[in-house]
Amino acid sequence: MGIKTHPRPDYAALARRHKNDSEFSFFEASQANQKAIQSHILEDKGPGEQLAIKLSDATHAHASGFLEQVGRKLGTACEKGCSYCCHQPATAFPFEALRIAGALKATRTKEQVEALQDKMRARVRDLKDSSVRKNMNNKTACPLLSDENQCSVYENRPLTCRMAHSFSVQRCRQSFEKDRAKVQIPMSLQLLTGISGIIEAAFEGLPKKRLDGNLYELCSSVLAALAHPEAAAQWAQGDPRVFKDCIKDDT
Ligand code: SF4
Numbered sequence: 001m002g003i004k005t006h007p008r009p010d011y012a013a014l015a016r017r018h019k020n021d022s023e024f025s026f027f028e029a030s031q032a033n034q035k036a037i038q039s040h041i042l043e044d045k046g047p048g049e050q051l052a053i054k055l056s057d058a059t060h061a062h063a064s065g066f067l068e069q070v071g072r073k074l075g076t077a078c079e080k081g082c083s084y085c086c087h088q089p090a091t092a093f094p095f096e097a098l099r100i101a102g103a104l105k106a107t108r109t110k111e112q113v114e115a116l117q118d119k120m121r122a123r124v125r126d127l128k129d130s131s132v133r134k135n136m137n138n139k140t141a142c143p144l145l146s147d148e149n150q151c152s153v154y155e156n157r158p159l160t161c162r163m164a165h166s167f168s169v170q171r172c173r174q175s176f177e178k179d180r181a182k183v184q185i186p187m188s189l190q191l192l193t194g195i196s197g198i199i200e201a202a203f204e205g206l207p208k209k210r211l212d213g214n215l216y217e218l219c220s221s222v223l224a225a226l227a228h229p230e231a232a233a234q235w236a237q238g239d240p241r242v243f244k245d246c247i248k249d250d251t
Pocket residue numbers: 085086087090142143144145146150151152153154157158161
């Protein structure tokens with residue numbers, strides 16, 4: 001059984017398009033992040049069931065370091081409790097969905113996990129046409145958002161969530177209230193391309209290790225990761241069935 005890689009956003013093209021921009025050296029930042037993570041993915045050895053945790057922690061630590069270093073200088077408008085960007089479909093790599101599932105099992109009671117699974121199933125049912133792109137205007141809150149409007153899995157939030165930022169709360173509000181496609185959010189290309197280098201490294205590196213490196217809609221992939229106690233080991237063995245019914249990222 002082979003891993004089928006489905007179409008995905010062309011983050012490398014985004015980085016290339018801006019490589020001559022004089023404002024920032026974000027092409028270099030993207031390339032450096034990509035190189036660091038790719039060598040980590042390709043060199044990683046060890047117990048299979050730990051692979052998702054190791055990859056998730058390594059990519060997220062790298063992204064956090066980059067955000068800390070670059071984001072602080074940029075001064076975005078993002079603040080604790082603001083969650084407009086958490087009211088649209090989110091996506092995750094299999095290793096991130098497995099990491100979140102492991103953290104949920106370790107930190108919540110069985111009843112709490114079951115209640116969350118119910119919410120996530122409702123969210124998946126709500127995503128009509130099983131397409132992330134066609135559901136960008138679905139404004140339901142991510143089930144992982146807490147009652148205080150904060151990410152309840154913040155330490156393990158996916159890379160695509162880490163890319164989300166804005167220089168204008170007003171635009172975020174408009175995007176929430178109107179058609180998202182018609183409101184442009186002012187963002188930093190340096191941040192976008194820097195994190196996209198890490199995402200690109202996973203896209204390229206995981207298939208080389210015969211692992212499913214596709215991006216999937218977050219709730220469907222966390223549900224798949226929670227569904228089977230052996231999911232992490234199966235994914236690490238290259239079994240393409242673990243996430244086969246998940247909603248694919250077609251943005
Ligand atoms: S995982 Fe966290 S950051 Fe990402 S959409 Fe859900 S609540 Fe927001």
